[in-house]
Amino acid sequence: MGLIPWRGKQREPVTTEAPSLASLRGEIDRLFDTFVREPFGSLEWPFAGERGWIPAVDLAEDDREVTVRAEVPGMKPEDLDVTISGSQLVLSGEKKQAAASEGKDFYHTESRYGAFQRSIPLPQEVDPENVEAEYAHGVLTVRLKKCPSAVARRIDVRAGGQASPGSPPPGAAGDRPAPQPGP
Amino acid sequence: MAEESNMAKTAAEEVSSAEHTRCGCHFRPNVDIIERADELVVLADVPGARPESIDVDFEDGTLAIHARVDPRQDPGVEYRVHEYGVGDYYRTFHVSEAIDAGKITAEYNDGVLTLHLPKTEATKPRKISVKTR
Numbered sequence: 001m002g003l004i005p006w007r008g009k010q011r012e013p014v015t016t017e018a019p020s021l022a023s024l025r026g027e028i029d030r031l032f033d034t035f036v037r038e039p040f041g042s043l044e045w046p047f048a049g050e051r052g053w054i055p056a057v058d059l060a061e062d063d064r065e066v067t068v069r070a071e072v073p074g075m076k077p078e079d080l081d082v083t084i085s086g087s088q089l090v091l092s093g094e095k096k097q098a099a100a101s102e103g104k105d106f107y108h109t110e111s112r113y114g115a116f117q118r119s120i121p122l123p124q125e126v127d128p129e130n131v132e133a134e135y136a137h138g139v140l141t142v143r144l145k146k147c148p149s150a151v152a153r154r155i156d157v158r159a160g161g162q163a164s165p166g167s168p169p170p171g172a173a174g175d176r177p178a179p180q181p182g183p
Numbered sequence: 184m185a186e187e188s189n190m191a192k193t194a195a196e197e198v199s200s201a202e203h204t205r206c207g208c209h210f211r212p213n214v215d216i217i218e219r220a221d222e223l224v225v226l227a228d229v230p231g232a233r234p235e236s237i238d239v240d241f242e243d244g245t246l247a248i249h250a251r252v253d254p255r256q257d258p259g260v261e262y263r264v265h266e267y268g269v270g271d272y273y274r275t276f277h278v279s280e281a282i283d284a285g286k287i288t289a290e291y292n293d294g295v296l297t298l299h300l301p302k303t304e305a306t307k308p309r310k311i312s313v314k315t316r
Contacts, residue, residue: 058266060261073230137231137232
């Protein structure tokens with residue numbers, strides 16, 4: 001399963017216009033953004049349950065490790081689950097609504113509450129035994145070390161006669177389930 | 184999103200105003216607003232912010248939340264998946280209720296800023312008992 005595009009935080013330009021005009025424009029921009037980025041956003045997400053949500057993630061990779069960061073504010077570390085299943089990193093948990101919304105209280109909500117699960121395909125060379133997860137200020141950081149054998153090695157090319165074309169070295173761009181090939 | 188804006192206007196109307204941030208742009212944090220009989224509670228999601236870098240201002244009925252966020256990644260790192268930006272959070276609200284500004288409290292836990300804005304005595308609902316003679 002591929003990665004699910006997620007509408008991230010909304011970036012807003014600083015504006016010096018009069019508040020009423022600026023807020024109207026902001027509203028129009030927001031509607032436009034909503035339509036462009038999630039044209040089916042008003043539909044119930046079919047895989048995530050009734051009140052499900054999907055946290056946004058960043059995945060960065062360098063020679064030695066893969067770093068995954070997810071913004072999951074308002075959680076407790078014990079409510080977060082990080083598991084490695086095959087070549088997938090699975091982040092799951094449940095965000096509980098801290099303030100009970102009693103019937104008589106007026107409530108306006110933009111945050112998402114409830115259970116979430118997010119599977120992130122990992123590069124093949126990650127060592128499942130060497131993973132660290134940390135939660136601070138609402139950001140979950142998972143660091144996955146790569147197998148020592150997967151760290152890029154230089155292979156000498158010998159001059160030869162009729163050698164069959166070998167497979168690409170581990171860590172080559174084609175091995176990765178990345179949206180774009182490496183440099 | 185029409186629903187959102189209508190609801191927001193009842194308790195706290197959002198305003199846009201000029202604000203100078205370092206990068207010239209900012210993120211709008213998601214907020215929950217709870218109106219109770221004696222107070223407004225604002226819960227703002229500002230993941231990645233440190234408590235000492237959050238400013239909350241309340242002046243002339245306008246509540247402003249500004250949280251500075253340091254970059255998490257070295258600029259040279261290449262992202263395979265990049266779904267969200269990292270930067271400052273900023274959002275302002277018009278609060279129509281009379282708020283006792285001196286008693287506003289703020290706490291920050293796990294990326295969520297919680298503001299308690301107590302209403303002034305005059306705006307708190309008061310039950311008047313009807314007496315019979």
